[in-house]
Amino acid sequence: MKIRTLLPLSVGLAAGYVLGSAAGRPRYEQLKQSATDLVQHPKVQQTAFDLAGQVKANAHRIPGPAAGLVDTAATRVQDKMTEPQAAESTDTAAEVGL
Secondary structure, eight states: OOHHHHHHHHHHHHHHHHHHOSSOHHHHHHHHHHHHHHHHOHHHHHHHHHHHHHHHHHGGGSOTTHHHHHHHHHHHHHHHHHHHHHHHHHHHHHHHTO
């Protein structure tokens, strides 16, 4: 199945499940929290950061102006992945009184 078909189908099924679920909002919040926990897991963040680095390292292989776009996107991913860690250490230092 093509990604153009699979993605909207998946989103539609997920939305239908959430909206039609007998559990309703509590189940939605549980699913949302599970997804947030997964994305914020250190191994997932490290893998995404490493993958973005590999994409950046190989962006020169892509022909034309797309190489610059891929490099920029990979840089943004890496920047977003490092920001939460830096913010956490700042917050921790403030709590300790440094």
